Amino acid sequence: MENKLYYDNPYIKSFQTKVIQQTIDPSGKPYVVLEKTAFYPTGGGQPHDTGTIHDVKVVNVEETDGEIRHYLEKDVKLPDEIIGEVDWNRRFDHMQQHAGQHILSAAFENLFGYKTVSFHLGTESLTIDLDIEQLTEHDALAAEKLANTIILENRPIETKWVTNEELSQYTLRKELSVTDDIRLVIIPDFDYNGCGGTHPKETGQVRAIKILDWERQKKKTRVQFICGNRVIEQFHQKQQILLELTRLLNAPEKEMGSAVQRLIESGKEQSKTIEMLKDSLLQYEADQLINEFLQRGEMVIGKLYQNRTIQELQKLARLIAAANNTITFICVAENENRIQIVGAKGSQSLCNMQQLISGILPLINGKGGGNESFAQGGGERLLPGKDVLKQLMEQTGNVV
Numbered sequence: 001m002e003n004k005l006y007y008d009n010p011y012i013k014s015f016q017t018k019v020i021q022q023t024i025d026p027s028g029k030p031y032v033v034l035e036k037t038a039f040y041p042t043g044g045g046q047p048h049d050t051g052t053i054h055d056v057k058v059v060n061v062e063e064t065d066g067e068i069r070h071y072l073e074k075d076v077k078l079p080d081e082i083i084g085e086v087d088w089n090r091r092f093d094h095m096q097q098h099a100g101q102h103i104l105s106a107a108f109e110n111l112f113g114y115k116t117v118s119f120h121l122g123t124e125s126l127t128i129d130l131d132i133e134q135l136t137e138h139d140a141l142a143a144e145k146l147a148n149t150i151i152l153e154n155r156p157i158e159t160k161w162v163t164n165e166e167l168s169q170y171t172l173r174k175e176l177s178v179t180d181d182i183r184l185v186i187i188p189d190f191d192y193n194g195c196g197g198t199h200p201k202e203t204g205q206v207r208a209i210k211i212l213d214w215e216r217q218k219k220k221t222r223v224q225f226i227c228g229n230r231v232i233e234q235f236h237q238k239q240q241i242l243l244e245l246t247r248l249l250n251a252p253e254k255e256m257g258s259a260v261q262r263l264i265e266s267g268k269e270q271s272k273t274i275e276m277l278k279d280s281l282l283q284y285e286a287d288q289l290i291n292e293f294l295q296r297g298e299m300v301i302g303k304l305y306q307n308r309t310i311q312e313l314q315k316l317a318r319l320i321a322a323a324n325n326t327i328t329f330i331c332v333a334e335n336e337n338r339i340q341i342v343g344a345k346g347s348q349s350l351c352n353m354q355q356l357i358s359g360i361l362p363l364i365n366g367k368g369g370g371n372e373s374f375a376q377g378g379g380e381r382l383l384p385g386k387d388v389l390k391q392l393m394e395q396t397g398n399v400v
Ligand SMILES: [Zn+2]
Pocket: 098, 099, 102, 185, 195, 196, 197, 198, 199
C-alpha cells in the first residue's frame, strides 16, 4: 500500500516519482508503472483519475496483477523521473460523490433499515440500489435530511487499516469482499464501512446531497441523487430551464404546471376545431364539385390532386357519394413518389369501384382494397397522375 499515495493523502494533486516500467499491453495500448502514484485506479464503484504524466495525458488507470497501470494517450518515451498531475476537479468530484453515497446509504439504513446493495458513480448519474420494492417520499426526504445534517455537522471521515481479527470491534454496514488489507472508512457514530475509495477528510466537504428521483428496478429501488458541486451545477441548469419556461409560458414558476395543463387543453380544443373546419370545407368542396359536373351534364367526376392525404380524399369521396346517388367520383393524388386513388359511387350508379381500381393497380405496382361502391389503392409514381386518371375515366364505361 506504501506506493498508493492517494491512501496516505487523498489531497495530493501533484507528485514526483520514478518510472518502473513503460510498455504496451496486449491490445496495443501504452502504459506506465510508477514507483508510487496519486492516480486512483478504477475500483470499488469509483472511476479512475485522469491527468498528466510528464505532460502526456493519462486516459485510464487500472490495477492489474498488483500493479497500477497508467494508460497514456500516446506512446512517448518518458524520463526516469517524472511529475504526475492529477485532474483535481474530476478527482474531488469523485470524492464528494463517493463520500455522499456513504452518508446517504447510512442514513437510509440507520433510519429505516434499508440496505444499499449496489452503487454506480458515472459522469452524469449517481445511483444506489436499495433492497426494498417501494420508497415513499416521506422516507426519501427523511434520509436526505439526515444526510445533510451529517454534512452540516462536519464530522471527520477517518480511514483505518485493520486485520480480520480487529474487525469484530466494528459493526459494518456491508459485508466485506476482502479478508486482508481491510480498509475501513469511518464517520464516527454514524457509518462504519469497508471501502477502498478516496474521500474528503470531513463530511462538510460533501457540501450537500439532493435526491433527484427513484424508480423500481426489479425487486429493488434505484435512487438517483447528486452531491457536492454537482448540486450547484444542476441547480443552475434547472434554473436556466425554468427561467426560459416562465418567459415562454408567461407564468410564474409555481404556476408552471397549470400553465402547461392549460396549453395542452387549448391545443386539444384547437385540434377539434380544425377537424370540424376541415370537415365543413370538405363538404363545401363536395357540393361545389357536384354542381360543377352536373351543370356540364357529366355523371362521372374525375379529379387530379397533389399532396392530399388518402384519409382526406376518402372523406371527400364519401361525402360526394352520399350527396348524390347517381354520381361516380374518381380521384388520383400525386403524393411525393406515390400515386393514390380513391373511388366512390352513389347507390344508383352502376360502375364497380373495386373492379375499376384493381384494374389499374398493376401499372403502378400498387395494392388496394374495397368493394363495389367504395375502393382505394396506392402504388409507385411510375406514370403521371393525369395518365392514371385518364385511363380510369376511359374504363368507367367498361366496368358496369
Ligand atoms: Zn468509499
